[in-house]
Amino acid sequence: MGIEVEQKDNNCQIKIDGELTIYVANEFKQTLSPYLESFEKLELDLASVTEIDSAGLQFLMALKKLASKSQHREVRFTNHSQAVVDVFELLNLSARFDDPIMLAAEKRK
Amino acid sequence: MSMDDAKLIFAQECEELLVEMEDALLELETSPQDPELINALFRAMHTIKGAAGVFGFDAIVEFTHPIETEVDLFRSGQRAIDAQIVSCLIEAKDHTSKLVDLVINQNTSTPSESLLAQGADIIKRLSHDVNNAVDDSQPKTHLSLASQAIESMLRHDTEEDDDQNVGNHWMISLQFGQESLRAGLDPISFIQYLKKLGDIIEIITVSPKMPSFADMDFEDCYLGFRIAFKSDATKQEIEDVFEFARDDCRIRILPSKSKVEDYLQLLEHLPENDSTRLGELLIQVGALTQSELTQALHIQSASAQEKTNQPASPLGEVIVEQRLAERPVVEQALKQQKVAREQARHIRVDSEKLGQLINLVGELVISSASMKVIVEKHTISEADEVVAGVEHLVEEIRNHALQLRMVQIGDTFSRFRRVVRDVSKDLNKKIDLTISGGESELDKTVVEKINDPLTHLIRNSLDHGIETPDVRLMAGKPETGVLSLNAYHDSGHIVIEVKDDGAGLDPDKIRAKAEAIGLVEADQVLSKSEILRLIFEPGLSTKPQASSLSGRGVGMDVVRRNIESLRGNVELDSELGIGTTITIQLPLTLAIIDGFMVGAGSEDYVIPLSMVEECVEMDSEEWSFDHSRDYINLRNEVMPFLRLKDFFGQQPESKKAKRESLVVVRFGRIKAGFVVDRLYGEQQTVIKPLGKIFEHLQGVSGATVLGSGEIALILDVQGLVQVASQRARGHKKQLANQASLSSLN
Numbered sequence: 001m002g003i004e005v006e007q008k009d010n011n012c013q014i015k016i017d018g019e020l021t022i023y024v025a026n027e028f029k030q031t032l033s034p035y036l037e038s039f040e041k042l043e044l045d046l047a048s049v050t051e052i053d054s055a056g057l058q059f060l061m062a063l064k065k066l067a068s069k070s071q072h073r074e075v076r077f078t079n080h081s082q083a084v085v086d087v088f089e090l091l092n093l094s095a096r097f098d099d100p101i102m103l104a105a106e107k108r109k
Numbered sequence: 110m111s112m113d114d115a116k117l118i119f120a121q122e123c124e125e126l127l128v129e130m131e132d133a134l135l136e137l138e139t140s141p142q143d144p145e146l147i148n149a150l151f152r153a154m155h156t157i158k159g160a161a162g163v164f165g166f167d168a169i170v171e172f173t174h175p176i177e178t179e180v181d182l183f184r185s186g187q188r189a190i191d192a193q194i195v196s197c198l199i200e201a202k203d204h205t206s207k208l209v210d211l212v213i214n215q216n217t218s219t220p221s222e223s224l225l226a227q228g229a230d231i232i233k234r235l236s237h238d239v240n241n242a243v244d245d246s247q248p249k250t251h252l253s254l255a256s257q258a259i260e261s262m263l264r265h266d267t268e269e270d271d272d273q274n275v276g277n278h279w280m281i282s283l284q285f286g287q288e289s290l291r292a293g294l295d296p297i298s299f300i301q302y303l304k305k306l307g308d309i310i311e312i313i314t315v316s317p318k319m320p321s322f323a324d325m326d327f328e329d330c331y332l333g334f335r336i337a338f339k340s341d342a343t344k345q346e347i348e349d350v351f352e353f354a355r356d357d358c359r360i361r362i363l364p365s366k367s368k369v370e371d372y373l374q375l376l377e378h379l380p381e382n383d384s385t386r387l388g389e390l391l392i393q394v395g396a397l398t399q400s401e402l403t404q405a406l407h408i409q410s411a412s413a414q415e416k417t418n419q420p421a422s423p424l425g426e427v428i429v430e431q432r433l434a435e436r437p438v439v440e441q442a443l444k445q446q447k448v449a450r451e452q453a454r455h456i457r458v459d460s461e462k463l464g465q466l467i468n469l470v471g472e473l474v475i476s477s478a479s480m481k482v483i484v485e486k487h488t489i490s491e492a493d494e495v496v497a498g499v500e501h502l503v504e505e506i507r508n509h510a511l512q513l514r515m516v517q518i519g520d521t522f523s524r525f526r527r528v529v530r531d532v533s534k535d536l537n538k539k540i541d542l543t544i545s546g547g548e549s550e551l552d553k554t555v556v557e558k559i560n561d562p563l564t565h566l567i568r569n570s571l572d573h574g575i576e577t578p579d580v581r582l583m584a585g586k587p588e589t590g591v592l593s594l595n596a597y598h599d600s601g602h603i604v605i606e607v608k609d610d611g612a613g614l615d616p617d618k619i620r621a622k623a624e625a626i627g628l629v630e631a632d633q634v635l636s637k638s639e640i641l642r643l644i645f646e647p648g649l650s651t652k653p654q655a656s657s658l659s660g661r662g663v664g665m666d667v668v669r670r671n672i673e674s675l676r677g678n679v680e681l682d683s684e685l686g687i688g689t690t691i692t693i694q695l696p697l698t699l700a701i702i703d704g705f706m707v708g709a710g711s712e713d714y715v716i717p718l719s720m721v722e723e724c725v726e727m728d729s730e731e732w733s734f735d736h737s738r739d740y741i742n743l744r745n746e747v748m749p750f751l752r753l754k755d756f757f758g759q760q761p762e763s764k765k766a767k768r769e770s771l772v773v774v775r776f777g778r779i780k781a782g783f784v785v786d787r788l789y790g791e792q793q794t795v796i797k798p799l800g801k802i803f804e805h806l807q808g809v810s811g812a813t814v815l816g817s818g819e820i821a822l823i824l825d826v827q828g829l830v831q832v833a834s835q836r837a838r839g840h841k842k843q844l845a846n847q848a849s850l851s852s853l854n
Contacts, residue, residue: 087297
């Protein structure tokens with residue numbers, strides 16, 4: 001449960017495990033903020049996200065906005081879990097986030 | 110309410126609706142696309158049918174129902190209106206009024222065979238027309254009705270796929286409040302719930318105000334959504350989805366275009382007297398929800414508080430501004446509201462009751478005058494003020510009571526549209542009717558009595574006045590003749606002008622005819638206006654043969670007599686080849702007037718104040734007069750005058766009154782002077798008709814009871830002016846004769 005951050009050079013690898021909701025969003029922000037000054041590439045692994053709500057969605061949107069502010073930064077979401085895909089589809093956000101959504105084979109029916 | 114009363118109301122309502130329908134039809138001839146007019150047609154037929162149904166007048170229902178159905182086709186745009194259909198509908202209107210007349214006046218609801226056949230014929234022609242049209246536009250009439258219906262449904266479905274903006278589509282705009290998440294309201298779950306009501310066709314998630322990641326508090330909510338939603342749910346049902354979020358969230362639910370049309374239709378068919386409040390109307394058809402109304406009212410009162418010195422913006426504006434409902438919907442609702450309000454504002458009053466009221470007011474005027482006389486006689490100074498107050502109030506009451514009976518002349522005028530239309534068709538003439546001054550008001554009793562003379566004058570103009578198109582073209586005039594009706598107020602009178610640009614009257618012909626019937630002597634010197642006035646004499650018609658329209662024995666002399674019996678006057682001016690103008694002057698009311706009281710000899714007389722121009726002292730330097738010729742010269746204006754004392758044959762008094770005054774009166778363009786002994790001043794005067802014995806009395810139009818209980822005669826100014834001018838002319842002729850005799854000698 002929680003958020004793990006690995007930094008290699010200016011590459012950030014983040015993995016969220018469990019819920020991405022209002023209860024944890026601000027806590028995740030605290031965890032991430034030291035890394036956000038200097039990254040060039042940020043990859044967020046969503047494979048283990050079990051639940052996402054509107055706060056979590058805003059969290060993702062805000063992260064994505066970091067990239068759009070400057071050209072040489074990149075924020076990517078990978079391995080969307082079913083919970084994430086459901087919300088993205090409901091709100092028609094896939095196109096907006098523009099990340100290839102690849103579902104793990106066993107989760108796809 | 111007895112059955113008869115109800116029937117009377119039914120008849121009245123029908124008449125009004127049919128008049129409205131006729132007006133609409135006549136206007137449709139010029140602007141066949143106006144939906145308002147077609148709506149008026151529909152409304153008339155629909156309402157008459159409904160009312161007739163309530164009373165069980167089956168014949169009317171049976172006739173109006175198919176007509177209504179056809180009109181509905183025009184209304185929905187399935188069929189365009191052309192001149193032929195308008196004619197047909199006019200016939201339908203006439204037929205309806207015949208049926209109404211049948212049940213009201215002849216108390217039978219079973220029309221004769223011929224009438225039924227006539228009705229069936231009208232319906233057949235009308236629907237036949239429509240069927241032809243359907244044939245033209247849709248070659249598939251061989252399909253059964255059912256398959257047509259299915260086809261149209263299918264077509265509808267495919268259209269829906271093409272176009273996002275049809276059918277049961279909604280635009281929902283959501284903006285969640287910043288505190289929503291903390292309050293446990295998750296936008297996502299609302300949208301998931303919304304999905305159960307229908308299909309989300311398109312959703313756009315917006316977050317324009319969201320701060321950057323570093324500044325973001327993820328417990329705040331910045332999300333908003335724009336949703337295109339397809340659902341059969343009502344607006345209220347959709348709104349209920351967001352019920353819990355309502356306090357924190359801005360929700361707008363907009364209907365698609367076709368939904369707007371639904372609302373418009375619903376509004377139109379709303380029972381009219383149900384509600385007169387805009388918000389309630391909108392809620393009733395589902396265009397607005399209760400909470401939206403509350404919100405709009407709140408905004409309205411808030412903005413009113415902000416700008417305290419300005420009136421609050423109307424609710425309709427607020428609703429449209431906040432995009433709670435569509436502008437056309439609000440406008441339609443406002444229109445509906447106006448109709449409802451107008452119905453609430455007007456009450457029908459039996460005109461007899463009004464007549465009684467006005468009679469009583471008349472008595473009140475007299476009583477108040479006698480009270481004043483007594484108070485003055487006994488010099489009760491404490492009562493002076495009270496008397497003045499009462500007098501003032503009585504005057505106000507009088508004015509208001511008379512106002513109640515005032516109606517605009519416009520309705521009378523517009524009835525002639527039909528006359529003009531029918532006559533011009535019959536005679537193959539092209540005639541436009543222009544109406545102005547229709548808002549001028551006059552007493553209902555006068556309006557009723559003016560109708561016949563006016564009809565006669567108009568028919569005359571149409572028949573004899575305006576020429577056929579080819580004659581007009583040859584005379585260098587536009588093909589279409591113009592008949593204009595104009596009304597305006599002039600010194601306590603209403604003036605009605607009937608003017609045409611037709612052939613005009615030929616004075617020579619009139620003179621010849623007048624000489625032929627012995628009306629004038631061959632050597633009589635007559636001015637042109639005098640000759641033209643001869644047309645009002647009995648037995649004079651310049652048209653050799655009477656046509657079907659005019660010349661039915663009701664001559665211009667009858668017109669003049671009718672108008673004069675209303676204490677009015679008619680004048681005629683005509684230019685050969687250019688046109689004719691007939692001017693009718695009528696008093697505004699026949700009941701109570703402001704009078705000017707004068708005394709001559711031992712009698713008192715009342716002159717209608719509106720006709721009094723001025724009063725001059727008899728020994729004034731301003732003027733001179735010539736006894737032998739009965740003319741006076743007042744500041745270089747020459748006018749005839751009469752001594753009232755002499756005219757009414759009073760005994761000459763032994764000693765001459767100390768001071769005489771001259772009252773200058775004006776009637777139309779003619780002025781004259783009356784010499785009187787005393788001037789009393791203004792006086793409210795209740796006109797009491799004189800009995801039959803005095804009908805032919807010259808110079809008197811009525812009598813009134815004075816405060817003292819005495820009777821004063823009301824002078825017929827017009828008659829007196831004529832007498833005065835005739836006398837003056839008589840003198841002139843005598844003088845002329847004398848002169849010619851002396852020259853012979």
